[in-house]
Every structure is written in structure tokens, then in C-alpha cells.
Ligand SMILES: NC(=O)NCCC(=O)O
């Protein structure tokens with residue numbers, strides 16, 4: 230036991246990687262609905278007791294005086310070892326989840342993307358699940374990307390795969406409306422895929438940009454002699470993002486499918502979400518840490534290597550957009566915050582040194598999200614600590630249907646818990662971070678709100694600046710179908726075959742829960 234906050238690191242070394250009884254004393258527990266002074270007892274990887282003056286002889290004591298005791302962060306949008314744009318993103322499930330827990334995130338959701346290889350969505354799911362189980366140091370879930378509906382001339386294969394991955398614990402499909410020629414799915418397939426997802430009780434997620442317009446914009450700029458990173462921003466203006474949000478929301482609403490828009494980066498795109506919400510569409514908007522903290526001036530840096538670090542899609546926008554997105558979280562036009570953590574080192578970014586369309590797209594953020602958002606949202610007084618917990622953890626747990634296992638400090642929930650000191654600053658140095666690249670877009674930034682201790686499934690994995698992780702301790706957590714976004718829709722008669730004219734011999738047949746069509 231120690232009078233200092235957190236625990237004595239020498240003690241921890243003895244039991245690192247092991248679940249133990251932990252008593253968190255004297256902190257303020259913050260859930261999405263309320264905050265209250267309370268102790269928290271952890272046993273066997275679960276929260277065993279929440280209340281005042283808990284006694285538990287033999288438990289390790291964590292002194293949380295002056296700290297917030299919060300559910301571990303849930304990052305619904307990360308990409309580890311993603312084969313993309315001629316290379317593979319640098320952080321894998323090991324470095325990525327180590328950085329996650331060092332930053333207070335205890336659950337990540339990656340995307341199984343059948344990209345750059347002729348594999349099916351089911352094979353992609355199994356590959357990513359295997360990678361995650363072998364390397365992760367915290368629990369993880371998976372979304373599955375659908376890039377086309379026809380595999381090797383077999384129009385039923387993808388349909389069968391979608392049903393099968395739902396059975397295996399996936400409740401969300403991702404569709405890219407951009408990246409023409411590689412990931413982009415065309416509207417006629419999007420309509421059918423949304424309908425299938427709807428029938429299966431799985432959320433349709435979109436990367437919303439008009440990929441055809443982007444491609445035309447890129448060609449025009451290159452013809453005009455614009456080859457640098459700024460061309461990336463010019464080729465993907467906010468209208469191109471907003472148009473895709475509008476189109477996706479209309480298509481989803483027409484087929485009755487709940488829609489999740491990932492990485493909303495512009496005010497224009499956010500306004501399309503507000504419009505859809507006002508019309509009663511089932512739609513949620515995800516902000517990302519980069520959109521809430523960075524601005525487009527970085528892409529205009531005279532130093533090419535520095536500018537390229539900020540190239541991601543949709544692009545990082547203006548300061549006005551950034552402020553609008555922060556306010557959108559406050560007004561609940563936007564619902565939750567991820568990172569889209571997708572890292573490429575300087576050498577990889579330089580693949581596009583002569584042509585901005587070849588700069589691998591992606592920025593870091595998994596290690597900084599919790600502290601950066603605490604600084605920008607809570608320290609500024611815009612959001613309450615409870616609202617912060619909602620947008621960084623609880624909302625994701627509810628949307629992806631793993632609440633109350635995750636996303637709350639409550640008896641019976643997984644012991645994924647952080648101790649956050651609101652009066653301490655976290656300073657980011659690329660020399661100290663846990664991600665696997667040679668820079669950090671937040672290098673030398675300081676944020677109010679430092680995650681002092683992270684507990685993952687009852688294991689202390691981060692304490693006072695030191696990691697105590699063991700590769701492979703993270704589990705794949707299945708996300709069951711028909712979560713929050715489907716509530717009230719379960720019993721409705723819905724046949725995706727209504728959207729597959731001539732696809733099932735004219736017979737009105739749906740995808741049943743066993744996966745046959
Ligand atoms: N966002 C980005 O630039 N890279 C990751 C892939 C994606 O989410 O579009």
C-alpha cells in the first residue's frame with residue numbers, strides 16, 4: 230500500500246500481467262449518468278463492489294484521492310497493421326494496444342478489411358481476430374468491411390459471409406464511399422448491403438466522401454502541377470464529404486438501416502447529420518481526436534515530411550470546422566469520439582513525395598485521445614466529466630452492444646478502469662510514446678488530465694508512466710447483433726430481398742439468423 234496516488238511500481242512488477250484484487254479508494258467515480266464519491270473493489274477481473282468505505286483485506290490498495298475513476302476508454306475506430314496504399318500501417322495489435330492502455334483506452338475496435346488480396350470478408354475477419362488474439366494487451370472487437378457484393382462471380386458468397394460474421398460476433402459493417410479502385414463500393418451495392426446489414430441487425434458504417442469527385446479533383450490538381458500534401462486537402466473539400474453523408478443517410482433511411490458515419494471532419498458534413506437526425510433518421514456521427522484538435526494549416530507546412538504527417542481522409546479541416554465539431558459533441562449532433570489511428574512512418578509517407586495521391590493516409594491518436602479530449606472538452610468547461618465518459622466510452626459500448634460489460638463502473642462489469650488526474654498535465658513527446666512511428670502529431674503538446682493508472686480486466690497495465698502489459702492477454706469480445714440502434718426495429722418484418730430484384734428467383738426470402746439466404 231502507498232500513500233502516493235497509484236501504486237508502487239516495484240510492487241506491480243511482482244504481479245504484472247496477473248489479475249488481482251484491487252481496491253480503489255477515495256476517488257470520484259464518473260459514469261455517463263452521474264458522478265459520486267466512492268471506492269471500487271475489483272475481483273477476478275470484474276467490478277465486485279462500488280460504495281463507500283469498502284473493506285477487502287489482502288486487496289492491493291490504489292489511492293485515488295483527487296482523481297476521477299472512470300470506465301476505460303473505448304476507441305471504436307482504429308487500424309492496426311492495415312495493408313493500405315502500397316504499404317502496411319506501422320502499429321500492430323501489440324504496439325497499438327500498448328499505446329491504447331498507456332493513454333487510458335481499454336477496448337479498441339479495428340476493421341477487418343479484405344484489401345489488397347482476394348480474400349472474403351469472413352477470411353478477413355478470421356485473420357484479424359487471430360492477429361488481435363495473438364498480440365493485444367487489452368480487449369478488442371471487430372468491424373468487417375464490405376467492398377463489393379460479388380466475389381469471384383459468386384453473388385451469394387458475400388451475403389453468406391455477412392450472415393456468418395454476425396454469428397461470429399460482428400455487429401457492424403464498414404463501407405467506403407471513397408478510395409476509388411480499391412475500397413470504394415458503388416451505390417447499387419451499397420443499397421443492397423445496407424439492406425442486408427439491416428436484416429442481420431448489424432450497423433452500417435460509412436467512410437463518407439464522394440470517391441468519384443475526389444478522383445477527378447486529384448487528376449485536375451496533378452495536371453495543374455500541384456503535387457504536394459496541400460493537394461490532398463484541395464482534392465477533398467468539405468462539400469465532397471457532406472454530399473456523401475447526405476447520400477448515405479438517404480439510402481440508409483430508404484432501406485430502414487441504422488447508419489454510423491465514421492470520422493466526421495467538417496461542419497458541412499456534421500450539418501447533414503443534424504438534418505438527418507431532425508428528420509428522425511437512425512444515424513450517429515463519430516468525431517475523431519484529430520478533427521477536434523488539429524487544423525489544416527499543418528498540411529501547408531513548408532517541410533514536406535512534417536506536412537505529410539497530417540494527410541488523412543477526409544482531410545483535417547479549418548479551425549472553424551474544429552470548433553464546430555467540438556460544439557457538435559456538446560449538442561449531441563455528434564455522438565462519440567474515436568481516433569482512426571492509422572500510422573505510417575516518415576519513410577512510408579515519402580511514398581508520395583512526388584504525388585500527394587500516393588501519401589499513405591492516416592494519423593496517430595490512440596495514446597492521446599483520452600487526455601486530449603479531457604483537455605479540450607472538460608478542462609475548457611464545455612462538457613461535464615460524465616459527458617466525457619459518454620463520448621469516450623459508454624456511447625460506444627451501447628452502440629456496439631457490449632454495455633454494461635464495458636463502458637460503465639458497475640458491479641459485474643469488466644474491470645476496465647482508469648484513474649485520471651484532472652489537475653495534472655500530460656506532455657506528449659514522440660521519444661516517449663508507445664506507438665511505432667518516428668514522430669507524433671502531438672509532439673510537445675500538453676493536455677490537462679493525465680491518466681495515471683489503467684486497469685484492463687483486473688490487471689494493472691499502466692501505472693505512473695510505466696507499462697506492465699503481457700502480449701496476448703486481450704480477448705476478442707463478440708458484439709451481438711440488434712443493439713441500441715435497432716431497438717424497436719427487431720420485430721418489424723424486413724426482407725432485404727426486397728432490394729435484390731431478381732436475386733433470389735423472385736422468392737421473397739430473407740437472411741435468416743442461421744446465415745442461409
Ligand atoms: N482515414 C485515413 O486517412 N486512413 C485510414 C483509413 C480510413 O479510415 O479511411
Ligand SMILES: [Zn+2]
Nearest residue numbers: 436492542543
Ligand atoms: Zn475512413
Ligand SMILES: [Zn+2]
Nearest residue numbers: 306307308569
Ligand atoms: Zn478509418
